[in-house]
Amino acid sequence: MADYATLKKDGESLFKDGKYAECAATYEQIAVEYAEQWNSDEWGHWYYLRALRKVNRSADGVEVGKAFRQLNANSSRINGQYSWCLYDVYMKNPDQENSTNFFKAANKVVEITQQEEYSPYEWIVFCVVDHLQAANNPSYEQIIHWLDKLDPAKLSSEAQHGSTAETQNESYASARERWYGVQTKALIEVKRYDDCITTCTQALADLDEFHYDNDVWFRWRRALAYLNVDQPEQALPDLKQVLKVKKDSFVEHAYARALFALGDNQQALAHAVTSALAAGKVEFKWKLFMLMTRILQALGETNYAGQHALLARQAREMSNPSKDSPELQALLNELQVDVSSAPPASQLVSQLRTVWQSFNIAPETVHQGIIDRVHDNGKSGNITNDNGGYHFFGTRSFKGASDKMRAGQRVGFNLEEVINRKTNAAELHAVDIFPAS
Numbered sequence: 265m266a267d268y269a270t271l272k273k274d275g276e277s278l279f280k281d282g283k284y285a286e287c288a289a290t291y292e293q294i295a296v297e298y299a300e301q302w303n304s305d306e307w308g309h310w311y312y313l314r315a316l317r318k319v320n321r322s323a324d325g326v327e328v329g330k331a332f333r334q335l336n337a338n339s340s341r342i343n344g345q346y347s348w349c350l351y352d353v354y355m356k357n358p359d360q361e362n363s364t365n366f367f368k369a370a371n372k373v374v375e376i377t378q379q380e381e382y383s384p385y386e387w388i389v390f391c392v393v394d395h396l397q398a399a400n401n402p403s404y405e406q407i408i409h410w411l412d413k414l415d416p417a418k419l420s421s422e423a424q425h426g427s428t429a430e431t432q433n434e435s436y437a438s439a440r441e442r443w444y445g446v447q448t449k450a451l452i453e454v455k456r457y458d459d460c461i462t463t464c465t466q467a468l469a470d471l472d473e474f475h476y477d478n479d480v481w482f483r484w485r486r487a488l489a490y491l492n493v494d495q496p497e498q499a500l501p502d503l504k505q506v507l508k509v510k511k512d513s514f515v516e517h518a519y520a521r522a523l524f525a526l527g528d529n530q531q532a533l534a535h536a537v538t539s540a541l542a543a544g545k546v547e548f549k550w551k552l553f554m555l556m557t558r559i560l561q562a563l564g565e566t567n568y569a570g571q572h573a574l575l576a577r578q579a580r581e582m583s584n585p586s587k588d589s590p591e592l593q594a595l596l597n598e599l600q601v602d603v604s605s606a607p608p609a610s611q612l613v614s615q616l617r618t619v620w621q622s623f624n625i626a627p628e629t630v631h632q633g634i635i636d637r638v639h640d641n642g643k644s645g646n647i648t649n650d651n652g653g654y655h656f657f658g659t660r661s662f663k664g665a666s667d668k669m670r671a672g673q674r675v676g677f678n679l680e681e682v683i684n685r686k687t688n689a690a691e692l693h694a695v696d697i698f699p700a701s
Contacts, residue, residue, distance in 0.1 A: 313345035322352035513542035547582035629676035
C-alpha cells in the first residue's frame, strides 16, 4: 500500500496533468486509508474539490467542503472552492419560481468569503443581481442590498473583451462600470434621489471608459434625480448633454419639465410639443399631457389646457385604469372638464396634432440652407449651408410639417456638435430645423 505522502503527490500530479477523474479517485482512496491525516489536509481538499468540479461532481464537492469546514471553518482556500460548488449546484441554473436554495447558497458564500482576488464573492453578488433583475417585477431594494455588499473601488475598471475569435475585439463594461450602471438605475427606481445624484457623479468622475451609452444614462439619471428634489437648474446642463445624443420623447419631456419649473413657459411648451409629436405610445405620455395642461394654464390658454387634461385622463385610463391620479383629477375639476362622453385618446391625439404643430415654437435659428437630400431610410438627411457647409441631420430634428421635409426645401437651423460614436470625431449636425417662410 502506498504511503500518504506518495498518494498525495500522485493526486496533485494527476490534477496538473488534467486527469481529474483519476485525481478525485486518488483523494477518495486517501480519505479511506489515511482518514486522520486527510481530515487536516487543506491543500489535498483544495485539489480534490477542484477535481470534483472539473468532472461535474459539484454536489459531492458540497458534501466534502461541508465536512472539512466542520473541522476548519476559516480556511479561505476551502471556503472558496466550497462556494464554487454551491454555485454550481444551487445557483448556476436558478429557478425563478423557487429561489430558496439559490439565496441560501448565495448568503452562505458572502458569509464565508470576502471581496478579494480569486474569491467567488464578486461573481456570486453579480449572479444574485442578475437573478433579481430577471424577475418580472424586480425588487430594486434587494438589488441595492446586494450591490452594497461590493466596494466599487475594489472592482476592476478594465473593460472586458470577448473570449472567442469572433468576439475578442468587442469591448464590454468593466465590473465597476456595471456596478455603477445597475446601482444608479435601482436608486432612481426606489426614489433615493440624493444617493442617485452622488453615485452618478462618482461614476462620471471614476470611470474613464463607458459602454452602452452609460455616460449618457448617468447624466440622465442624475437629471431626473435633480428634477425630483426640485433642483431644475441643476438638471438642465445634464439634460442638454443627453439631448445631443438621445432626442427621444422622454428626454424632451424632462427638458420641458425643467424649463417649466424655471418659469420659461414658451420654451417648455416647445419641448413638450416636440415630445408629444415624437414616437411613443400615447398611454405612456399621460404625465406629459398633464404637464402640457399646466403649461397652457400658465400661458392663459384655458381651452387648450382643458383639452390636454382630458387627453391625459384618457391616456391614463389606457395605462392603468384601476389606479387614480389625485393630481390629474384635481386638474380636471379645476378646469371643469366633462369626461362623460370623452373620445378615446387616439382620437384626441389626432385632433390635437395640428394644434401642437401650431404651438411648435421655433427657437431663433442662426443658419440658413437647403435640404440636399432625405435618406431612403427616412431617418436622416443632409443640408447644404448657405455658408458652404454640408451637415447631417436626424429627421427628429425637423420641426415642420412632414411634407416640407424634402430635397430643395429652404430651411433655418442651428448647429450642434455631436461626437460620432464610431469614429470618436466631433461633427456639426443640423438641429432645430424649420421650413423657411
